[in-house]
Amino acid sequence: MIETIRAAFVIGRRDFTAIIFSKAFFFFLLGPMFPLLVGGAAGLLGGQVAKDIDRPVIGVAMSVEDSRQLLAARATLAEQVGERRLPELKQLDQSSATIPPETLLKDQKNGLAAVLGGTLDQPVLTGTQGPIENYRGEIAMLSAFAQNAETTKLPPVETRLVESSAGNEKQQRLVTAQGAQVLLFMLTMLLAGMVLSNLVEEKANKIIEILAAAVPMDAVFLGKLFAMLAMAFVGITVWSSVGFGLAALSGPALPSLPTPAVGWPLFVLLGVVYFTMAYLILGSLFLGIGAMAATVREVQTLSMPVTMAQLINFFLAMYTVTKMGEPIELFACLFPFTSPFAMIARAAQDGALWPHLLAVVWQAVFVVIILRIGVYLFRRNVMKSGSAGRIKDSGGKKLFGLVKLPG
Structure with missing residues (x-):
C-alpha cells in the first residue's frame, strides 16, 4: 500500500506539473471568464429592458x-x-x-x-x-x-424589524441549497472532463503502457485522478479570486446571501468536500471509460450517455431539495452519483452533521470501487494487447512484461 501511494504521488506530481505549466491550462483558466462576463452584461441589459417593459x-x-x-x-x-x-x-x-x-x-x-x-x-x-x-x-x-384627498389620510404604519422568521428562513435556505447544487454541478462537469482527455491522449502516445510497466496500474489511475483534482482546485482558486474581486468592486449592490443551517464556515468546508467527492466519482468513471476507449471517437460515444445520466442525476437531486426526509430525498442521499448534490442541499437546510460523515465515507468507498473496475477494464482491454508478442523462452527475461530477452 505504501509503495502504491508513493508511486501514485510520483505520477500525480508529473501530471500536475505538466498541466499547470502548459499554455493550454492558461487558456483553460480564461475560458469560463468570458461567458461569465458576457452573461453578467447580458443580465444587466436584460434586467434594464425588463424594467422598462414592465x-x-x-x-x-x-x-x-x-x-x-x-x-x-x-x-x-x-x-x-x-x-x-x-x-x-x-x-x-x-x-x-x-x-x-x-x-x-x-x-x-x-x-x-x-x-x-x-x-x-x-x-x-x-x-x-x-x-x-x-x-x-x-x-x-x-x-x-x-x-377624497383632503379627507382621506393614510395612517402611519409602525414597523418592527426582526432578523428572521420561520417561513422566510426556510425559503432563503432553499435558495442557498439550489445555488450550491448548481455551482457544484457546473464545476464538476467543467473540470472532470480533463481526466478523460488526458488518459486518451497518453493511450494514443503509448505513454500509459510505459507507466503501467513501471508502476502498478492502481497507482497510475490514482495519481492521475488526484493530479486532475489538484488542477481543478487551482482553477477554482483563480476563478474564486476573480469573483471575490468583482464582488468587492460591486460592494452593497450585491444581495445578501441566505445563511445555511450549518453556518457559512462549515457549509463552505462541506462544499469543498462534496466537490472533491463528486469530482472523484465522475473522474473515476471517466477513467474507466478511457480504459475501454481506443480512439477519441469512441470516447465521445461512450462519454455521452454518462453525461446525460449525470444531468438526470442532477435533476433528481434538485427535485429532492423540497422533499427533506422523504424516501426520494433519502434515496438521492444514498445513491453515489446524486449523493454529493443532495447532501450539500441538506447541509443548507438541516444542521445535523453526522449524516455528512456517513455520506463522505460511503462516497469514498464508491470511488475505490469504480477505480478498481477501471483498472480491471484497462488491464483487460489494453494491456492484454501485448500478450501475443511475448516470446516463450524459459531462459529469457521479460521486458515491461511484454518481450523476453535472451539470457
Missing part, C-alpha cells in the same frame, strides 16, 4: 381638474406604497379628450399601453387585456383617493 404608460385623457387631482393622488400614494406599485400616468393634451382611445393607442409616438378617460366618478380604462387586468384595481384606488 412599466407600461397609461395616458390620462380626462378634464383638466380631474387629471390634476389624479396625478396629485398618485404622487401622494407613491410616497406611501412605492413608485413601482403604481402605474405610470402621462397627461395627454386636452385635444386628446375628443379623440377615440383606440386611435390614441395606435399612435407609435406616445407608446401608450392604455388610455384612461371618463371622470373620477366613472373612469374608463381602454387597452389590451394585460394592462387592464394588472392596473384596473390601482386605477380605481387612485380615482377614489383623488376625490
